[in-house]
Amino acid sequence: MEQFEAFLAAHLPSAASFHPHYETSLHQMLLGGGKRFRPALLLGVVQAYNTLLVPSAYHAALAIELLHTYSLIHDDLPAMDNADLRRGMPTLHKMYNEVSAILAGDALNTYAFEVLSNAPFSDKVIVKLVRSLAHNGGVEGMVLGQAIDCHFENQRLELEQVKMLHIHKTGKLIAASLQMGAYIVGRDDLAQQLYDFGIDLGLLFQIQDDILDVTQDETQAGKTTNNDEAKNSFVTLLGYERAMDEANALAEKVTRQMMSFDENLQRELSPTLTQYINRHKD
Template identity: 70%
Template structure:
């Protein structure tokens, strides 16, 4: 992933203007690091089937990271989670102001599609990638999940509705990352299988995040923890023990599906995913 990190650093959003800190705000949360989990999934699929396309795939991976970063900036806003910390750094509305944070998030959102539109693929591939990112990051994906999450604060949902919430808010962008990798290498049928796998992986990721929220300090997590009491988190609704049990069950399903992939794909994704599949087990 170091090559991708270098690519990101060499392609930070640039906006020269009379504004004293707009460009800094655009770059700040990207420079703060992060797991780069979604780009790694896309690049893992491309590496498995056509490493010659990796250089072009960095553009698509970067587009996903841009969209994901925008979602974090907005998620931390006072109108939403009102979080002071993200990726171990003060959030944008704390460093600058709320207006700057909103606009920086807006800019990274739209810039993600500009990056994709200029990526070195065929017109067909570019359109498919843009469609996939928009469909999963937009009105019937991540944004829908966030809308449900915010509206139902202090209004407990049933567990099936919580899964719908987090399928949209978290899982769909993870699933899209895998599918976009398959689109780049021309394996769209495999992309559907990877998308279904990614939904399960994304739900596991969210359950683990909910567990880590109550078992890690803010310093350990790099973001505000123990702040989900009003939210429809898996731990809030199920309790820690049952959430742990559901994470274990879903981790087993995800592991079995990972083992069913062909050797090339399994060899690329396993080193990345084994850590994430089991990360909740070290937290309690």
């Protein structure tokens, strides 16, 4: 991941102009840290099956991180979560203004596909990667989840509806990360299995975030916390204890799924996954 960080720093979006902070706003959230969870999953799959393709795969990993970062910028806007803090720093609309934050998110969204289109893969592979990222990050994926999340604030949903919401808002982009890794190494036979695993992993990730929202302060989380009262979070719906039970059961399921993978894939994914599978217990 150190090499990926160097790649990211060397491929930041560039847009020289007389605007006082446009280019800086594009870089700020990217350089502000973050878990890099989705890039690590993609690169883990590639490392498991073809180490020679890892440098090329940085393009796809960066594309995912760009799309994810755009979603965070927009998620924090006053029209959505109205958050003041992200990755330990003021959100872009607080640092500059709402217009700057909207445009920075728009720019990172489109730049993700520019980076992906320039990846050193065959056109056939690039089309698969673009399709996966666009489908899971867009109309039927992350954006749908966000639309449901925002529309049903202050309206109680059923548990299965909440799961659908978060599978789309969080799970699908995590699932795409694993699927795209399989496409890069020509393991289309594994793509669906990894995608399904990613959906469960993404749901676990979201339940954990909901738990951490009520157990961590802003300094620990690096973002605005205790901000989910009006949202359909798992803790809001189930309460803390039942949300923990759901997280524990899903963590066990994800662990079993991971243990069913071949030795190479287990070896490469385990360092990333072991950091997160039980983070709600920390």
